[in-house]
Structure formats: structure tokens, C-alpha cells
Amino acid sequence: MQDAFIAAWQRAGQFDATRGAARAWLTTIVRNRSLNVLRDGSRLEFLDTDMLADLGDREADALAAFDLLAERDSLKTCLGRLEASRRRAILLCYVTGLSHGEVAATLRAPLGTVKAWIRRGLATLQECLS
Amino acid sequence: MTLEEKQALAGEYVLGLLEGADRIAFEETIRSDAEAAEIVAVLVARMQALDDTAPPLAPSAGLWDRIAARLDDTPQLATIAPVHRPVARPRKPVLGQWMAIAASVVVAAGLGFAAGGHVPQRAAPVVIAVLLNADDASPGAIVEAFADNSVRIVPLEDIEVPDGKILQVWTLPDPETGPVSLGTLESARDIRLAGPSLPLPEDGQLYEITLEPSPGSPTGKPTGPILVKGFAQPHL
Numbered sequence: 001m002q003d004a005f006i007a008a009w010q011r012a013g014q015f016d017a018t019r020g021a022a023r024a025w026l027t028t029i030v031r032n033r034s035l036n037v038l039r040d041g042s043r044l045e046f047l048d049t050d051m052l053a054d055l056g057d058r059e060a061d062a063l064a065a066f067d068l069l070a071e072r073d074s075l076k077t078c079l080g081r082l083e084a085s086r087r088r089a090i091l092l093c094y095v096t097g098l099s100h101g102e103v104a105a106t107l108r109a110p111l112g113t114v115k116a117w118i119r120r121g122l123a124t125l126q127e128c129l130s
Numbered sequence: 131m132t133l134e135e136k137q138a139l140a141g142e143y144v145l146g147l148l149e150g151a152d153r154i155a156f157e158e159t160i161r162s163d164a165e166a167a168e169i170v171a172v173l174v175a176r177m178q179a180l181d182d183t184a185p186p187l188a189p190s191a192g193l194w195d196r197i198a199a200r201l202d203d204t205p206q207l208a209t210i211a212p213v214h215r216p217v218a219r220p221r222k223p224v225l226g227q228w229m230a231i232a233a234s235v236v237v238a239a240g241l242g243f244a245a246g247g248h249v250p251q252r253a254a255p256v257v258i259a260v261l262l263n264a265d266d267a268s269p270g271a272i273v274e275a276f277a278d279n280s281v282r283i284v285p286l287e288d289i290e291v292p293d294g295k296i297l298q299v300w301t302l303p304d305p306e307t308g309p310v311s312l313g314t315l316e317s318a319r320d321i322r323l324a325g326p327s328l329p330l331p332e333d334g335q336l337y338e339i340t341l342e343p344s345p346g347s348p349t350g351k352p353t354g355p356i357l358v359k360g361f362a363q364p365h366l
Binding site (some may be wrong): 030056064065066069071073074075076090091093094095097099100116119122123125126129 | 145
């Protein structure tokens with residue numbers, strides 16, 4: 001949190017009110033900082049049992065977030081239309097901040113397959129949302 | 131870059147999948163390409179519904195103080211976007227908004243910091259009050275009140291705080307509002323409190339410190355004995 005607010009202070013001059021709300025701007029900074037913290041030094045080079053259990057918990061968090069979306073929210077509708085593996089991969093990235101490789105480990109799928117799920121899932125999602 | 135490429139990169143960017151040089155390059159694209167920026171903004175706005183499913187967490191004690199302490203040493207990066215300068219209110223030190231992050235975003239953007247970084251100056255307080263000891267009228271503490279609602283408490287003598295009690299700082303913005311809590315401290319020490327959002331402190335405004343049951347007055351108004359109090363004077 002501290003780092004995120006310091007970054008917001010540093011970049012205050014880059015905030016452009018014509019490009020969207022302050023909330024989205026702050027959210028982006030906080031997300032990026034959080035991902036840096038999550039990934040620096042904790043990049044999964046190999047997996048042990050504890051790590052796999054932890055990743056399993058994160059998958060539960062990601063799916064819970066999807067379940068909590070309001071039924072009338074178009075994001076829920078559009079995510080719901082995706083094939084389950086694509087939806088899970090996207091939720092794991094966005095909600096729990098996993099990288100491609102970590103999603104592959106969590107879903108026990110090949111990295112190339114996961115990248116394709118995410119890429120195609122994102123394209124379908126963006127089309128559905130627009 | 132084709133529309134499809136922009137959409138694909140925007141999706142990965144919003145999901146947090148772009149890293150390192152790829153991310154920096156795409157952030158540059160967002161700044162220079164209105165279409166890419168729009169795609170990102172739309173997706174961020176839609177995905178926010180997922181953020182909202184998270185339960186709110188209270189910040190840890192002292193978080194603001196630690197952030198504020200670091201801001202003084204942190205230069206700001208250059209302005210990129212021209213934004214309308216907000217109307218400055220009289221008497222308001224424009225650079226002093228470092229506590230209220232939202233405010234500083236707007237104000238700093240409006241000032242147009244020069245390229246190469248700009249070290250913000252710590253603002254002077256708007257008013258200063260010397261709080262006198264209720265027993266013998268000796269000076270007990272100084273309160274400096276800033277335009278960003280924060281106050282700095284400088285104790286001038288030790289104040290004994292019994293177990294289970296806490297010092298609570300109050301001000302009286304106007305008689306109708308009544309006393310408003312500016313924060314609490316466990317012992318008499320030099321501290322900066324964030325303070326609630328209030329009108330700019332005025333000449334003659336009352337400040338006082340009372341002894342309250344920990345973690346603060348149960349009623350939201352002073353209940354304990356007044357230890358020190360005093361009236362504000364404008365900072366010259």
C-alpha cells in the first residue's frame with residue numbers, strides 16, 4: 001500500500017482527468033505495484049506441495065469473486081459465456097494476480113494452451129462487453 | 131499496430147500479464163494512442179466489478195504517517211497531460227496537500243511540474259495554537275493545523291496518561307458543529323494526525339486535548355477532563 005501511494009504521488013502529474021476516473025487510475029497503480037511485490041522473488045520456478053495447495057486456495061478465491069458478481073452485471077454474463085477453462089484462467093490472472101506460468105501450474109495445463117485460452121478468452125470477453 | 135493487436139495487448143495489460151519492457155512499451159502506447167487508451171479504460175472500468183467483490187480492509191495503524199513521511203523525500207515525475215488548473219482558494223498553500231492523496235492528484239496535475247522532477251516543499255501550517263494547561267495556564271502543547279486537515283501536535287510538557295486512557299485532540303470549527311475529534315494519541319509525543327475533512331482552520335478556532343477512555347471518546351464528543359486548550363492564531 002505504501003509503495004502504491006508513493007507511486008501515485010510521483011505520477012500525479014501523469015493523471016489525465018480526460019482519460020477516466022481517478023479510481024481507475026489509482027486501481028491500476030495499486031494493481032501493478034501489488035503484482036510487482038507478488039512476483040519479485042516469488043516467481044515459481046518449481047512447485048512443491050505447499051505451493052500447489054496455496055495455488056488451489058487462490059483458485060477458490062478467483063471463482064468466489066466471479067460468483068459474487070451481480071447477476072445483472074454484464075461482466076458476469078460475458079464471463080459466464082466463456083468456456084470454463086478460459087474463464088478460470090482469466091479470473092486467476094485478474095483476481096489473484098497469477099502469471100501465465102502460474103495459471104498453467106494451477107490448472108495443470110500446458111503453458112501454450114493456457115496462453116491460448118487467455119488470449120481467445122480475452123478477445124471474446126472484450127467483444128461481449130463492448 | 132492493428133486494432134486486434136491493441137485489444138490483445140490491452141487485455142493482457144489489464145489482466146496484469148504484461149511485464150517488464152512489454153508493459154513499459156504498452157504504457158507508452160496508451161499515452162500516445164487514444165484508441166488504445168480507450169480500449170484499456172473501458173476494460174478497466176468493466177473489470178472493476180470484480181474488485182468490488184473484495185471485502186474492504188482497514189489500513190493498518192500508522193499507514194498514513196509512514197506514507198506521509200516518505201512523501202517529503204519523494205520527487206514527482208513530469209507532467210504529461212495538460213489539465214485545467216483548479217481554482218485555488220485564498221490562504222490555501224497549494225503545495226500543501228500531501229496528506230490528501232486525491233487532492234494532491236488534482237492539484238499537482240494542475241500545477242504542471244517541470245520535467246526532471248520537482249521536490250515539493252512541506253507547507254506551512256495555516257494556524258498555530260498554543261494549548262495551555264488547565265491548572266496553571268502553563269503552555270502544554272502546540273498544535274499546528276494544516277490546509278490538508280492534518281494537525282501536528284508538539285507536546286511541551288509530559289502529560290501523564292493512566293492505563294486504559296488516551297489523549298484525544300479536538301477542535302471547534304464552529305459552535306453549531308460542536309467539537310470534532312482530530313485523532314488520538316497514547317502518550318504525549320510529537321505526532322501528525324490526519325484529521326477529518328473540515329473547513330480551513332480560522333483565526334481564534336479552539337483546540338483542546340482531553341483525557342478519554344481508550345481507544346477514544348465513546349460518544350464522539352469530549353467526555354473527559356480538558357488537559358490543555360488554546361485558540362488558534364494565523365501562521366505568519
